[in-house]
Amino acid sequence: MQVAVIGAGAVGCYYGGLLLRAGHDVTFIGRQPHVDAINAHGLLLDTKSFKDHLPARAATDTSVLAAPDLVLVCVKSADTETAGRSLAGHLRPDTAVLSLQNGVDNAQRLSAVIGHAVIPVVVYVGSEMAGPGHVRHHGGGDLSIGRSAASNALAEMFQAAGIGITIADDIDKTLWSKLIINCAFNALSAVANISYGPMLEVEGTRDVVTRAVQEAISVARACGVAIPDDLLAHILNIPAIMPNQMSSTAQDLARGKPSEIDFLNGHVVRKGAELGIATPTNQALQVMVKLAQRGKQGRRVD
Template sequence: MKIAVMGAGAVGCYYGGMLGHAGHDVTLIGRPQHVEAIQRDGLRLDAPGVDAPVRVTATTDASGVRGADLVLFCVKSTATESAGRELLPFLAPQAVVLTLQNGVDNADRLQAVLPDHQVIPTVVYVATEMVGPGHVKHHGRGELVIGPSPRSADVAAALRAAGVQIDVSDNVLGALWEKLLMNCVYNALSALSQTPYGRLIDGVEVRGAMRDVMEECLAVAAAAGVRVGPSMWNAVERIAVTMPTQLSSTAQDMARGRPSEIDHLNGHVVRKGAELGVPTPANRVLYALVKINEARMQNA
């Protein structure tokens, strides 16, 4: 299968690396410092059972998606529409696009930009990090959940053969909200404290704060008619066990002085809660604190 990864950061390089290691023709589209290293040395995939360079194509240009059967769309949620417009002139008619992103509405937003292509919403649970130019390190998990479509079975088979755990779900919106809940619980707290999940959860009153955020997310989801799984607190605690060394993507963005996706995480819950008449004070405080820190860093 010919595969392109739009937004080859930590998530995109991990899944692109796994597919390239399995023998697929993979093109990574990413930032210059990573592209130059990958062009020179290959992508270093540091994961269980694999710590070796993977030969893939790398480019900074969206034309790298030309001819791809499958596109892994891994850009920040803030760039969904702009990146989609970059891809549009080069997408093959048969191309399937998976949205490996945080947030719950990226597939709908991208589908509006790519009305003639098949866009499949995707939920990602993986802990990864770019530890150097062209070097992706896997910290834990790695499973995907995708929505149903005429091509979902073929896509899932290719990913499973590459060692990726993947499920096709008829309730992918519920799965997206479950992931949104996890991000709302962990991301801002990890960012504001610059603390990985394993240590974060045992901080003073942190579990209580996490429960407050979780309950608000569940209330907003229920008001929106979204069905999520039971025992979400057990799932919250499991994140700290399965990804103990992971700093949230928001924490990584904040440490590098980059804008985060907080508008599409706690910010989304705050806006949706206001729309549905559901109070979200805990999410509002975390959202406000991250935005204050982003503004401070941008003005420094």
Template sequence: MKVAVMGAGSIGCYYGGLLARAGLPVTLIGRRQHVDAVTERGLLMDVGGEQHRVPMPATTEARGVADADLVLFCVKSGDTEAVGREIAPHLRPDVTILSLQNGVDNPERLEAVVSRTVVPVAVYVATEMAGPGHVRHKGRGDLVMGPSPRDAEIVARFAAAGVPVQVSDQAMDALWGKLIVNCAYNALSALTQLPYGRLLQMAGVEAVMRDIVAECVAVATASGVSVAPDILPAVLGLARSMATQKSSTAQDLSRGKPTEIDHLNGIVVRKGAELGIPTPVNRVLVTLVKAVEVARAEDAGMASAT
């Protein structure tokens, strides 16, 4: 099984690196700084308190997906359609595409531009890029994926790489469950630049999270999604299991990158408006994160001008 990772950020590098370490031919497709580092020195992985260098090919070109049996699609939600159009001419007719992305609408949006089935995958992992070509694992790593014709082979390949994978007809419900967790943590972690453990210790944060979750559950339920009855304890418990983790939105803001807020709390706000369900707390978080994005972009522009 040949594997291509489209979007070699922390998620793509982590899973692609594990598969390559287990012996599969894996090509990383990402930004120039990471590609150059991996090409020169291999992918550096911090996993389980150990460091591993995993040699593998890497490229900045979309045609890196050519001949891949399996594509791990790991780009930011805002880039889904644009990157999908780039890779579409190079995809094999029988390719299996796994969407390992935040949000709940990426598989549908990607299918529309690549004209191939896209399998939704809920990703439960804490990772970060510690530098060019250097990924650091900080917790968990299991996946819940929707059914596909290659279920057995994909599960076996990931298992051999040490990645637990559950195949489920309720993968979209799992994606919504993860979205609710992300809505509770991502924006608050980004605005405060605090890791989850310290964040939940702040006065008033738990009450705000409860409000966020209540709005998300109302929208999900009205959308026909089955939400786990223990979703609130699961949300609050994440601060213990991933105490040192900062959200991907926090990492994006700190690096001056665009965030995925429109595809996290933003999608709850939009669907709530369609369904007539108020989502004031989620709306405030979207507004504040986007305001910080603008402010940081202006600061960066002023700094480059001087």
């Protein structure tokens, strides 16, 4: 199958690399350092179970694409519309487009730009770009995909590549549950540059996490999303399961890159304001990250 990965970062390179290793023809679209390294030396796929250099093709823009069978959109949420515009003229009516992005509304935003159905996917993986063209896997890797006419065939394809995947009957619940997990830990991990394990050992942190989660659950339920009653208990157990995990927001700040905080805690704040639900903890976490970004980047953060 012809596969295009738009946004060849930690998520795109991990899943694209596994599909490449399974025999699919994968083209990675990403930033110049990764593109140069991949074209010169292949993609270094460094997982928990194997380490492999995979011959691969990469480019900095979509002009090299013909009409792929499958597109994995893995860009940051702020770049969703730009990525969508770059796909103009490269999609067939039967091309499957998947959004493997943080946040809850990227599939809708992307679909509005490209005029093409987009299947939302929730990603559960710990990975990072450890160097140009080098993706390092820390754990996890399962996907949850929205139900569509193509989902069964896509699930078989991912499973054959060693990727665990489920088809979610209620993808909004899955998307919001993942968003709420991100609201709990991403900002704190980023601002303190701390992994999940020791986070809750600091006095008061459990209370902050609990309030952020409760606010987000209230907003999600007001949006008509059926959040399970045990989500908070599950979230408070995550640091014990993933003690060494640093959030994607922490990785962004460490590299001096813009974070997705406006699409995580910030989304809860915006929807809360629309619905008349107070979200002071999520707002504080959002502002903390934006202040940290300003300090890191030495410029104004909008």
